[in-house]
Amino acid sequence: MALNFELVTPERLVRSEEVYMVTVPGTEGDFGVLEGHSPMVSTLRAGEVAIYKTQGAAPETIALDGGVAEVSEKGLTILAEKLG
Structure with missing residues (x-):
């Protein structure tokens, strides 16, 4: 099993690949995403x-310097304001 991960900035698609796990800097705290994670949307703070x-x-x-993360049945998409 693999997680489909995409990292996008306003200028371009930075990454699109299958990975095991991604840890994301949410505004309410860091969270990890694996394949099969429950759907959710979170705003992101500056972090790694x-x-x-x-x-x-x-x-x-x-x-990255903030943005939004969306977890769906398709995987994890991070819409970054800009890369730090």
Whole structure:
């Protein structure tokens, strides 16, 4: 099982890939998203998105300056205001 992850800025699609898990800097606190996560929408604060390609792998991090995250049956989409 893999999570479909997309990271988008107003200028372009930054990432679109299958990953194991993503940790997101929500305004109410960080949260992790795995395949099968319940649908939700959250605003994001400035922080780092941690992308785990496989279980147990070291994360790749991408800094962003706020935005919105949407989790749906299709996966996780992050609409970043801009990358930090």
